[in-house]
Amino acid sequence: MSPSNSLRFIKAGELKVAYLVVGPEHGTPVILLHGFPYDVHAFDETSELLAEAGCYCVIPYLRGYGPTRFLCASSSRSGQQASLGTDLLALMDALKISKAVLGGFDWGGRAACVVSAIWPSRVKGLVSCGHGYNILDINASTEPLAPEQELRLWYQFYFHSERGRRGLACNRKELCELLWRLWSPTWNFSEATYAQTSLAFENPDFVDVVIHSYRQRFDVIPGDHSKENIERQLAALPNITVPTIVLEGEDDGVETQHMEKERSKFTNLQEHLIVPGIGHNFPQEAPIAFYHAIMKLVHMD
Numbered sequence: 001m002s003p004s005n006s007l008r009f010i011k012a013g014e015l016k017v018a019y020l021v022v023g024p025e026h027g028t029p030v031i032l033l034h035g036f037p038y039d040v041h042a043f044d045e046t047s048e049l050l051a052e053a054g055c056y057c058v059i060p061y062l063r064g065y066g067p068t069r070f071l072c073a074s075s076s077r078s079g080q081q082a083s084l085g086t087d088l089l090a091l092m093d094a095l096k097i098s099k100a101v102l103g104g105f106d107w108g109g110r111a112a113c114v115v116s117a118i119w120p121s122r123v124k125g126l127v128s129c130g131h132g133y134n135i136l137d138i139n140a141s142t143e144p145l146a147p148e149q150e151l152r153l154w155y156q157f158y159f160h161s162e163r164g165r166r167g168l169a170c171n172r173k174e175l176c177e178l179l180w181r182l183w184s185p186t187w188n189f190s191e192a193t194y195a196q197t198s199l200a201f202e203n204p205d206f207v208d209v210v211i212h213s214y215r216q217r218f219d220v221i222p223g224d225h226s227k228e229n230i231e232r233q234l235a236a237l238p239n240i241t242v243p244t245i246v247l248e249g250e251d252d253g254v255e256t257q258h259m260e261k262e263r264s265k266f267t268n269l270q271e272h273l274i275v276p277g278i279g280h281n282f283p284q285e286a287p288i289a290f291y292h293a294i295m296k297l298v299h300m301d
Contacts, residue, residue: 009067013090014075018067019060023051028124028298029097032059033088035106036210037176038281039065039200041193042105045287046294053295058095062107063087064209066200077205079107079213081136081234082227085114092122101297103290105129105282107213110136117238118230125243125270125297127290129282131255132246132272133262135234141218152254155179159214168210172201183253184279237265243300245271245293249278249285270296 009018020040030050032043040059047057061068062084064077076083088111092100101124102112113134116126128134144150155175158164168175177194180187200206215221223231244266246259259272271293275286283290 007067010091010094011071012094013087014070014072015063015087015090016069016071017060017087017091017094019058019091020047022047022057022059023055025056027051027054027056029100030055030057030294030298031088031092031097031100031102031112032057032283033102033104033108033111034059034062034065035104035108035281036213037172037179037197037201038106038284039197041197042281042284043287044284046283046291049287049291050294053298055294055298058091058097058100060091061200061203062111064205065203068203070205076224076226077208077212078216078224078227079209079211080216080223080227080231081110081114082230083224084108084111085118086227086230087111088115089119089122098122099124101125101127101294103127103283103294106134106280110134113240114230114234116240116242116244118233120240120242123242125245125300126240127245127247127293127297129247129249129290130252130280131248131259131262132244133240133259133265135237136217137235137237138217138219138231139235156214156218159211160218160220165207165211169207172206173198176201180281184249184251184281184285185253186251186277187279187281187285239265239267241267243268243270243297245269245296246273247282247286247289247293248272248274249280249282250274250276251279254280270300
């Protein structure tokens with residue numbers, strides 16, 4: 001890798017974070033955050049375009065993915081939203097990034113929304129994919145959804161069981177590829193594209209972090225007690241006040257409804273786009289649209 005596109009490591013909070021740097025370090029900071037089950041390669045094309053435009057892109061592997069590791073063996077392998085948000089904040093502190101444009105989807109979009117809601121002074125702008133407001137309402141998690149949406153969440157209920165844990169541990173490559181196909185039914189990704197990302201799932205903490213995420217959000221198991229204060233703040237479903245663009249794929253196989261009730265949670269919504277022919281992995285499926293959304297926020301005063 002060249003110096004402008006290199007893998008680096010830094011101690012940040014509970015983690016030794018592995019992250020890519022793309023673009024000049026004097027440029028506007030842009031932090032790009034992947035979801036489950038994806039990795040940093042979701043932003044390969046977008047980050048190169050942003051670098052050409054003079055942006056400084058930081059693209060971390062989330063906890064439980066790729067070369068990112070916990071610093072302490074006794075740390076909770078939490079996958080809850082408060083942990084994802086504090087990981088992002090700790091990374092910004094470690095890199096001395098006082099303010100950045102944040103862009104993410106799935107878990108990464110959740111981390112970006114958490115920081116935007118609780119620490120808005122650190123965020124120049126937010127690009128959030130899916131239905132946009134990715135902060136989970138844990139208090140409502142035990143209420144049934146429409147049957148079609150419950151069907152789409154089969155993998156989450158599967159992970160609630162020990163059979164599901166073993167299934168993820170033994171069949172992680174096959175299971176995650178199935179999710180790619182179900183969630184992005186019109187994306188004709190290659191075997192090589194998937195193989196490149198699936199290496200990130202070999203992280204020794206991947207299974208523990210994923211299982212905790214999907215059990216804690218349904219109140220099946222407790223969260224990390226050290227994150228209780230942040231979870232209390234998130235339970236209030238705070239508004240997001242930073243300039244925001246929401247991007248939705250019309251063919252997203254996870255979401256059945258477009259952003260409606262969540263719209264009121266954004267008090268500075270700049271744009272809401274629904275793009276046909278695009279599924280759940282918006283940045284990798286529609287890198288040009290994602291790039292333009294980031295750049296619109298980069299150029300805002």
